[in-house]
Amino acid sequence: MKLPIPFINQNQALLGEEEYARLECALQEESPVSIRMNETKSFSHEETIKVPWCSTGFYLNKRLTFTFDPLFHAGCYYVQEASSMFVEQVVSKYITEPTVALDLCAAPGGKSTHVRSLLPDGSFLVANEVIRNRSQILAENLIKWGQPDVAVTNNDPADFSSLGSLFDLILTDVPCSGEGMFRKDPGAIEEWSPENVTICYQRQRRIIADIWPSLKLGGILIYSTCTYNLKEDEENIEWIKNELGAESLSVDVPQEWGITGNLAGTDTPVYRFLPHKTKGEGFFLAALRKMGEEDIENLRIKSSKKNKKEKPLEIPLQAKQWLQHPEDFDLERRGDFIIACKKTHKELVNTLYQQLKVVHSGIIIGEVKGKDLLPHQSLAMSNELNTSQFSTYELSYEQAISYLRKEAITLDISAPRGYVLLEYKNIPLGFVKNIGNRANNLYPQEWRIRSGYLPEEVRCL
Known part of the structure; x- marks a missing residue:
């Protein structure tokens, strides 16, 4: 790895020549591989070395073929860089009540x-991405x-x-120069x-200045980068403290x-991973807490839309039955899709739809097609799925990969007809409509495994 001369000079000045030499040596080594487990989708797996600052993080001895692991696609774990799991320390210490x-x-x-897993019951998370395809x-x-x-x-x-x-x-993992x-x-x-x-x-300061009014008085901002230099790190933290309060x-x-x-010579607490x-x-x-006075205008909807009294679209009866706790949810039909939202968050979600470009919210229960309701992949992945409402079928590894490639699959003759929930190691993967001689694959086209081959050695968790 050939590093830019200005980068070398910058970090020698920051760390000292001896410590910089250790950093440069580490950069020639192989990156560690780490994952974070989803405790709501439990399955047996071999324990490895824990990430010290994350209760559900683990280092792997070698990189797995994640693309070809059905449990990865089922949301049983997330492949995440270990250092970034440190956000858990802030959330666990300072967020103790239901939070937006x-x-x-x-x-x-x-x-x-990660943050959604850490938030107390009754909390709600808005995850935003400015680039459309990344959202x-x-x-x-x-x-x-x-x-x-x-x-x-x-x-x-x-x-x-x-x-x-x-x-x-508010978590701001701001775009950075990527030195880390x-x-x-x-x-x-x-x-x-x-x-x-x-x-x-400069871009980072604009982002923070733009989002700062959206943070409540006393609210917490987590600022993070994957870079080393003082400008994007310590100097920006001092700017936030001095300019924004x-x-x-x-x-x-x-x-x-x-x-x-x-490393800037101040007593401001920051956390660097080298x-x-x-x-x-x-x-x-x-991590920073917002101080000072402000005018609070929470949820004062300024929608330009006219409130028309329209007849609500019909919601199929079985939609609520597909949830474990239907009494906790309001169901709404948006176009041909039935969406479930927690009753406690209905006003918040309506506001988001009126003010922002919402890509997804809550649980998409299903899609209405004529007199039929097709169960949606969002429901299959949800912790609220009521599995007792569906016939289930356990897939072999080969069948699971075929399903995740959105290929046509054939179930045993004993498999029930109609909508069937496919599972792998007792974890839901998605739905098919079994019509006997074949099963129509309902896996989302845009989620499919695009690779048409299997590696010689498949390593799964």
Whole structure:
């Protein structure tokens, strides 16, 4: 790996020549592989070394063929860089009551799925991504994770100003120069330059300034990057404190974790992950609390839409029966789709639809086609799926891969007709409509495994 000379000079000045040499040596080594388990989709697996700062994080001894592991597609675990799992320490310490949270720059969904798992019961997460195609990937990963109290939006940070001070927690994993990803992504080296660092830290300040009014008084902002330089890290934290009015928050960090503190010479608590000290990629995190006075305009809807009294579209009777706790949900028909939303979050979700571009929310129960209701993949992935309402069929590994490729599959002659929930190792994968001589594959086309071959060695969890 050939590193840019300005990068070398920058980090020698930051760390000292001896410690920088250790960093450069670590960057020549192979990246560790880590995953985070979904505790709501339990299955037996071999225990490996735990990520110290994450209760559900594990290091793997070797990289798996994740694309060809059905349990990965079922949302049983997420492949996530270990350092970024440190967000758990902030959320676990400071978020103790039901919360409305925003992950502002959320794709592909590692931190969103993690934060959603950590939030107290009764909380709601909005996961946002400004780039349209990446917001679709974000929605896919959150649907697979299975927790219903989420919405995925596709908006610019400034668009959230129409919501007023809505959020108790905002996570901003801001776009950065990517220095911490050099080992994992050689392309990041080619894109790096001192000029790009300047562009990044200025963009980061604009993002924070745009979203700051959306944070409640006393609310918490988590700021993170995957880079090393002071401009995008410590200097931006000082700017947030001085210009926007914020109080730094600290978390307890055992010395054996190897996490580095502030390198700018101030006493502001920040948390740096350096690959020669911690088992993970380069990462930076700081937590801040919003201080000062503000005008709160929570949920004052400024919709330009006229409130027309329209006859609600009919919702098929079985839609509620497909949920474990139907009494907790309101069902709404949007076009041909039946969507379930927790009653406690209905007003919030309606506001999001009126003010933002919502890509996904709640649970998509099914799609109405004539007199039929087709169960949706969102329902199959949801923790609220009432499996007793469907006939189930256990797939072999080969059948599971064929299904995930959206290929035509044939079930045993003994398999029931109609809509059948397919499972792999007792974990739902999705639906088919079994008509006897074949089963119509209902797996989403855009989610399918595109590779037409299997590696010589398949390594699954």
